[in-house]
Amino acid sequence: MSLPSPWRAEFPAFTAFAADGITYLDSAATAQKPQVVLDALLASYRLGAANVHRAQHWAAERTTAAYEGARGRIAAWLGAASPHEVVLTRGATEALNLLAYGLEDSFATGDEILISALEHHANLLPWQQLARRRDLELRVIPLTPSGHLDLEAAERLLGPRTRVVAVSQLSxxxxxxxxxxxxxxxxxxxxxxxxxxDGAQGAVHGRHRPGDFDADFYVFSGHKLYAPEAIGVLWGKADCLAQLKPWQFGGEMVQHTSFTDARFHAAPMGFEAGTPPIGAAIALGAAVDWLQGQDETLIRGHEQALSLKLLAGLAAREGVRVLGEPQIALASFQVAGVDVGDLSHLLGEQGIAVRAGQHCAMPLFQTLQTPGALRVSLGLYNDAEDLQRFFTALDNALELLR
Incomplete structure (x- = not known):
């Protein structure tokens, strides 16, 4: 099965990777960018940089229209009722911190926060620290052996004092x-x-409308969705956003201020203090447009076929243990008697870009009672040849390490 990627040619990075002998299998950390996204980012500066909102000159008006247009396209992508449900942040991590600080006044001593045992630090630490500040109870939903939330345990943990349930869409x-x-x-x-x-991993694999799973808030990062770094999204139901308090203060978000008091804008402006990441936001809008124009069924089939090929290759190699039961795009694994850091180093020397360690999920690895794993993660631009180069390099490395 050759599994060529119909989208690979649209990503200039792969020309550079080929010249450098690099096989990129680290998309769960950050994704490459299609040419249309690079063009949008460059155009936002080439046509004249300007700040958004309030200014009355043409450059600012054009930039504001592009910035707010991106917000509207992101809202449509998410199935939002209004662009005002989309707050543009500097990443999923900032969005989750915004929620933890913005909801803080809604908690009383003894209230409960539920997270899962598989959370990334970005969806653990803001809630952990909120619990410490307000004397709350942080409770953890355990996992099934396959790596899914244990819903029976979740039902037992939920109660009248549970105020937030914060979980990842895709581990x-x-x-x-x-x-x-x-x-x-x-x-x-x-x-x-x-x-x-937390949709940081899930948002890129299929089109997800938070309303379909009745989320109150949904966050994701642009850099994993084929867009630049330093841009993210917090979507919230309008009535839920209305319960947030501002957490950063400065220009743009203030409606009126004196030396002693201030009034703030409602969402989204009230949560976008200071100059936003304008170029990155415009480029995220371009990424969403680009994805909108692709065949979602074709992407899903391609990623699924690659995932199956990856899992089959790992299963065929002696001593390899895959963590959980991966369903799409990535697999974390260990090899009996082999240090994952040594293995990652030898793969890197052969041009294979993967990631080793605990993947910003230390408590999960404590739960699994294992020190770390090597992760292979795929994007729609990967193909079967990438996997073949990975498996060849893996066999070479294991021959040296065993």
Missing amino acids: NVLGTWQPLAELAALVRACSPAWLVV
């Missing part, structure tokens, strides 16, 4: 889609909690 370590719709039904039945979904 960045286990590659498992989480049962969000089923979890949402339990949340609505058992508690008054907000359901926060």
